[in-house]
Amino acid sequence: MRPPKKRRVSLPEKIGKHRQFLMENYSLFPEEMQDLKNGHVLLLHVENDNSVAKTIKAVTERLQCVVQPIKTKSQLQSLLNQAKKFKDFNSDKERYTTLCSQSTTFEPATPGTVTLPEEPQPRTSNCKYFLLKL
16 A cells, blocks of 8 residues: 655745735725725735736725726726836835825716616517417
8 A cells, every 4th residue: 555645735925025015004995985095906906816807896895886997997907007117125115105105096987877787687589470480
């Protein structure tokens, strides 16, 4: 009989300096849109596996309001592109802190500008057509 296989224990991921900074300063999420900072959004993006769609959904759920999805996606992409420029946290800490402390420009959707998808109605076949064919 063979000896049992040795299982490898995976080590926890090492948290980078950028993420550690975001977790220390922006882990408390604000209740209103006016208090939302870029750092909150960047932290949500990291927590949601770097997914833009999941980040927008998380912002919407946390603030309990609907944001304009198309504008929000382009604004989030712009913010992410700005944040990617900061490679070395030690030399760019001051500029990164400034970026994170700025208020976000996400706008809540006004009624009528965003149409949420409706649930599809069940389809019924037109029986008259089939009966006429017989």
